[in-house]
Amino acid sequence: MEGTIEVGAIEQSRIRNFCIIAHIDHGKSTLADRIIEMTGLLTSREMQSQVLDNMDLERERGITIKSQAVRTVYKAKDGHEYIFNLIDTPGHVDFNYEVSRSLAACDGAILVVDAAQGVEAQTLANVYLALDHDLDVMPVINKVDLPSAEPERVIEEIEDVIGIEAQDAPLISAKTGLNVDQVLEQIVEKIPAPSGDAKAPLQALIFDSLYDSYKGVIVFCRIMEGTIRKGTPILMMATGAKAEVVEVGYFGAGQFIPCEELEAGMVGYFTASLKNVKDTRVGDTVTNAEHPCSEPLPGYKKVQPMVYCGMYPADGAKYPDLRDALEKLQLNDASLQFEPETSIALGFGFRCGFLGLLHLEIIQERLEREYNLDLVTTAPGVVYKVHKTSGEVIELTNPSNLPDPSEIEYMEEPMVKAEIMVTSEYIGSIMELCQERRGEYQGMEYIEEKRAVLHYHLPLNEIIYDFFDALKSRSRGYASFDYEMLGYQQSELVKLDILINREEVDALSFIVHAGTAYERGRRMCEKLKEEIPRQLFEIPIQAAIGSKIIARETVKALRKDVLAKCYGGDISRKRKLLEKQKEGKKRMRQVGNVEIPQKAFMSVLKLDDK
Amino acid sequence: MKELELYIHIPFCVRKCKYCDFLSAPASQRERQAYVDSLCGKIRSYADSAKAYHVVSIFLGGGTPSILEGEQILQIFAAIREVFLVDEDAEITLEANPGTVTGGGPASVTKEKLAAWRQAGINRLSIGLQSAEDRELKALGRIHTFAEFKETYQAAVAAGFSNMNVDLMSAIPFQTEESWERTLRTVAGLTPPPAHISAYSLIIEEGTPFYERYGSGEHAEELPDEDTERRMYERTEEILSEYGYHRYEISNYALPGYECRHNLGYWDRREYLGIGDGAASFFEGKRWSGKEEPVILTRKDAMEEFMFLGLRKMEGVSRCRFREEFQTEMEEIYGTVIEELCRQGLLETAGDRLRLTRKGIDVSNYVMSEFLLDGE
Numbered sequence: 001m002e003g004t005i006e007v008g009a010i011e012q013s014r015i016r017n018f019c020i021i022a023h024i025d026h027g028k029s030t031l032a033d034r035i036i037e038m039t040g041l042l043t044s045r046e047m048q049s050q051v052l053d054n055m056d057l058e059r060e061r062g063i064t065i066k067s068q069a070v071r072t073v074y075k076a077k078d079g080h081e082y083i084f085n086l087i088d089t090p091g092h093v094d095f096n097y098e099v100s101r102s103l104a105a106c107d108g109a110i111l112v113v114d115a116a117q118g119v120e121a122q123t124l125a126n127v128y129l130a131l132d133h134d135l136d137v138m139p140v141i142n143k144v145d146l147p148s149a150e151p152e153r154v155i156e157e158i159e160d161v162i163g164i165e166a167q168d169a170p171l172i173s174a175k176t177g178l179n180v181d182q183v184l185e186q187i188v189e190k191i192p193a194p195s196g197d198a199k200a201p202l203q204a205l206i207f208d209s210l211y212d213s214y215k216g217v218i219v220f221c222r223i224m225e226g227t228i229r230k231g232t233p234i235l236m237m238a239t240g241a242k243a244e245v246v247e248v249g250y251f252g253a254g255q256f257i258p259c260e261e262l263e264a265g266m267v268g269y270f271t272a273s274l275k276n277v278k279d280t281r282v283g284d285t286v287t288n289a290e291h292p293c294s295e296p297l298p299g300y301k302k303v304q305p306m307v308y309c310g311m312y313p314a315d316g317a318k319y320p321d322l323r324d325a326l327e328k329l330q331l332n333d334a335s336l337q338f339e340p341e342t343s344i345a346l347g348f349g350f351r352c353g354f355l356g357l358l359h360l361e362i363i364q365e366r367l368e369r370e371y372n373l374d375l376v377t378t379a380p381g382v383v384y385k386v387h388k389t390s391g392e393v394i395e396l397t398n399p400s401n402l403p404d405p406s407e408i409e410y411m412e413e414p415m416v417k418a419e420i421m422v423t424s425e426y427i428g429s430i431m432e433l434c435q436e437r438r439g440e441y442q443g444m445e446y447i448e449e450k451r452a453v454l455h456y457h458l459p460l461n462e463i464i465y466d467f468f469d470a471l472k473s474r475s476r477g478y479a480s481f482d483y484e485m486l487g488y489q490q491s492e493l494v495k496l497d498i499l500i501n502r503e504e505v506d507a508l509s510f511i512v513h514a515g516t517a518y519e520r521g522r523r524m525c526e527k528l529k530e531e532i533p534r535q536l537f538e539i540p541i542q543a544a545i546g547s548k549i550i551a552r553e554t555v556k557a558l559r560k561d562v563l564a565k566c567y568g569g570d571i572s573r574k575r576k577l578l579e580k581q582k583e584g585k586k587r588m589r590q591v592g593n594v595e596i597p598q599k600a601f602m603s604v605l606k607l608d609d610k
Numbered sequence: 611m612k613e614l615e616l617y618i619h620i621p622f623c624v625r626k627c628k629y630c631d632f633l634s635a636p637a638s639q640r641e642r643q644a645y646v647d648s649l650c651g652k653i654r655s656y657a658d659s660a661k662a663y664h665v666v667s668i669f670l671g672g673g674t675p676s677i678l679e680g681e682q683i684l685q686i687f688a689a690i691r692e693v694f695l696v697d698e699d700a701e702i703t704l705e706a707n708p709g710t711v712t713g714g715g716p717a718s719v720t721k722e723k724l725a726a727w728r729q730a731g732i733n734r735l736s737i738g739l740q741s742a743e744d745r746e747l748k749a750l751g752r753i754h755t756f757a758e759f760k761e762t763y764q765a766a767v768a769a770g771f772s773n774m775n776v777d778l779m780s781a782i783p784f785q786t787e788e789s790w791e792r793t794l795r796t797v798a799g800l801t802p803p804p805a806h807i808s809a810y811s812l813i814i815e816e817g818t819p820f821y822e823r824y825g826s827g828e829h830a831e832e833l834p835d836e837d838t839e840r841r842m843y844e845r846t847e848e849i850l851s852e853y854g855y856h857r858y859e860i861s862n863y864a865l866p867g868y869e870c871r872h873n874l875g876y877w878d879r880r881e882y883l884g885i886g887d888g889a890a891s892f893f894e895g896k897r898w899s900g901k902e903e904p905v906i907l908t909r910k911d912a913m914e915e916f917m918f919l920g921l922r923k924m925e926g927v928s929r930c931r932f933r934e935e936f937q938t939e940m941e942e943i944y945g946t947v948i949e950e951l952c953r954q955g956l957l958e959t960a961g962d963r964l965r966l967t968r969k970g971i972d973v974s975n976y977v978m979s980e981f982l983l984d985g986e
Contacts, residue, residue: 536954536956536973536976558973558976559836559840559972559973560811560836560839560840560843560972560973561972561973561974561975561976562811562860562861562971562972562973562974562975569615569617569876569882569884569890569891569892570890570899571876571890571892571897571915571919572890572897572899572905573890573899574918575914575915575918577975578918578975578978578979578982579979579982581975581976581979582979582980582982585979
């Protein structure tokens with residue numbers, strides 16, 4: 001391939017391992033594309049618009065879901081060829097841990113800031129994360145070609161708010177390619193070369209892995225110390241899995257290119273006799289099983305799902321298909337968890353755990369698109385800790401399993417520490433929103449004349465659904481938001497049950513704070529009234545806490561459903577209409593006598609505020 | 611020889627009504643003649659297969675077939691009779707829209723046209739009136755008044771037509787319970803009374819101007835509310851029975867002996883050929899519409915049709931006939947469905963027959979959809 005060089009011929013001093021960090025939409029993927037393009041690994045013809053994002057879904061949503069890496073070759077003005085290992089990081093808070101592991105695989109980071117938008121909450125969070133990992137952060141001002149661009153103001157902001165030198169930040173347009181050559185030169189100048197001893201015992205950081213049906217598990221890693229090659233006996237220090245290396249190599253754009261060995265300082269992949277990605281946890285340290293390093297790399301933690309929901313096949317017969325699909329997805333996504341559960345309303349399905357709501361939506365969409373499954377998903381919830389009078393503590397992931405109130409001493413819910421960056425005119429409405437969501441105000445600071453950071457402690461269950469949307473709508477898109485987990489806090493929680501035609505529908509129950517239960521119950525009933533089509537009889541919809549009914553709506557009985565005319569004997573038209581009707585019915589769930597449409601089970605998510 | 615029905619589609623109208631989603635459009639005199647010529651060609655193309663059949667009914671529908679000149683109608687019937695054996699007592703219907711008899715627009719039902727229709731052998735007229743209230747007619751986008759309808763009706767009587775249908779529509783904009791009742795009584799009380807009345811309830815179909823106006827729920831105040839609409843529907847049968855009409859199909863009422871044979875043929879799965887753009891056919895075990903590829907019906911299709919078509923008739927479906935046709939018991943295939951629908955009070959058994967109850971008529975789509983079978 002044009003522009004590739006033999007591994008091994010390259011000195012450590014000619015390697016640059018870096019990532020790009022940015023707020024969403026500030027142009028990270030576009031800059032990555034330009035870098036790949038301008039380093040000549042790909043011709044323009046080969047360039048798809050966003051080379052790094054190779055999942056369809058990512059392209060559509062314009063975000064990067066799983067971190068990936070690419071290796072390109074750059075001929076610098078000093079006449080030398082440099083290897084660039086560009087490690088892509090996910091841009092969403094759901095994947096914070098994966099971001100931190102990707103950062104740990106780098107020696108420096110390019111910070112992309114939008115010349116019009118300036119520094120956002122997520123930018124800050126990502127920069128702090130990078131600085132925590134001792135990365136050299138190199139700012140780049142993007143979108144300078146926009147009419148609203150104010151590069152000088154943004155440079156000042158970067159220096160004031162983040163506290164890093166930004167005077168010589170390249171002013172670029174990743175879209176047009178303007179000044180991207182300066183970025184390439186600065187990568188060489190400003191990002192340090194890796195260090196590490198190729199002869200030391202192997203110590204490599206796993207920052208990603210994926211399952212390939214031909215190669216098996218492919219482990220993405222950064223070699224910190226030592227060398228890995230075909231035949232190396234390896235040990236995963238956290239999971240304890242052992243295997244023998246089958247192949248090592250580096251990342252072309254969208255392909256794996258095998259090579260002889262990977263030495264300290266290199267970024268690449270290996271395959272080994274591993275069956276399951278579960279054996280290859282992101283953040284784990286790989287070492288030589290026969291000559292292990294003395295200590296694993298710091299920072300490994302087992303990722304715990306934050307959000308749970310029930311997923312059921314719309315067609316009960318597809319249960320095994322759903323299980324197979326989840327297993328396949330889990331091969332590439334160790335953070336996805338699931339276990340079988342049964343619902344009276346929905347039959348057999350799975351309780352699934354996700355890193356966050358975006359992660360949930362992605363998995364849901366992939367199941368529907370890639371595996372052609374029609375799903376019924378119940379309202380997502382967080383993990384509550386239930387302290388029983390017996391002293392036992394239960395981690396509650398499914399509201400239906402809540403013990404009888406008489407057995408409960410108290411309950412705890414997960415809290416997050418949130419930072420919301422907002423322009424001054426919207427501070428009031430955002431504080432109001434946080435108040436409604438049971439936020440505890442922690443303080444506020446102005447980062448410049450018209451922008452402030454609000455600090456709040458918020459219950460996770462108040463932000464997992466529509467908080468982000470509400471934040472955007474109440475600030476006309478100007479507020480940005482980031483959070484991290486804070487731990488558990490005791491709280492007045494109740495289980496809200498929904499009764500349809502006087503029967504409790506287990507899949508619609510959810511846990512809610514006692515203070516907002518009435519309001520939620522009322523809105524839930526209203527929403528369900530809209531969602532449930534009229535049937536042959538009147539259907540009461542009730543919300544209840546324990547045996548107490550707190551809200552009620554009624555779906556009136558269906559009175560007319562006639563095809564008046566069947567003109568000129570057009571029977572196929574009539575048949576199509578009847579088939580559509582029957583098809584619609586199939587997408588319903590029978591609870592008692594009542595048919596409930598699948599989307600009704602997600603209604604709780606759409607209790608729009610304002 | 612087997613029984614056959616013919617449906618001749620005339621896709622022309624003077625102006626499209628605001629609720630209409632059928633295939634029809636205004637056209638020039640020359641386009642109409644070209645269409646008639648091609649119709650005759652198509653009719654003749656059935657010369658071979660026609661030999662196994664005798665025709666029991668013919669229906670000229672539209673559009674507005676009365677828009678054609680008398681000569682053109684005669685031309686069509688000449689082609690039909692050249693190819694098909696038409697029964698002596700065949701029911702031959704033409705759809706006409708009211709207009710002044712003495713001339714004016716191209717759809718005018720003139721004495722000359724009426725005479726030509728008689729000459730062609732047409733013995734039944736179906737007149738699209740919809741309402742006896744001019745305000746409601748205007749809201750529907752109809753181009754005639756009630757007075758013009760009466761003129762047309764009387765001219766047809768004078769020309770010798772004794773078997774006439776009048777189409778009426780409930781739940782239309784600005785209609786009230788009282789105005790609907792007035793329409794029913796006015797029409798049933800005509801001298802001589804029409805032998806047949808079709809009473810439909812307006813359906814707002816996608817792709818029509820009505821859908822644009824009412825589809826989103828806007829302007830709902832112009833339409834009768836649900837309770838009113840249901841009462842209109844219930845009153846229809848009560849009022850028409852006072853005048854001697856009996857309901858024999860979901861939307862159709864007739865004086866004894868004047869049930870529309872052509873329409874019943876559809877529900878009884880009699881074979882028919884649809885000739886003309888977009889017309890549907892059921893012929894030699896296949897169904898097709900317009901230029902579509904004919905689809906061969908499977909046994910499953912046939913059983914489903916037997917049920918969901920047959921149930922449109924008030925007398926319902928016959929278990930005996932089901933057994934004869936499919937060599938299996940109806941309950942064998944539909945036992946659970948029938949049991950459940952009877953339990954819900956939507957179906958009832960009367961001797962050999964299974965039929966819709968009053969409540970079942972109101973939600974007949976739901977009932978019929980239950981008779982679609984899963985799988986192939």
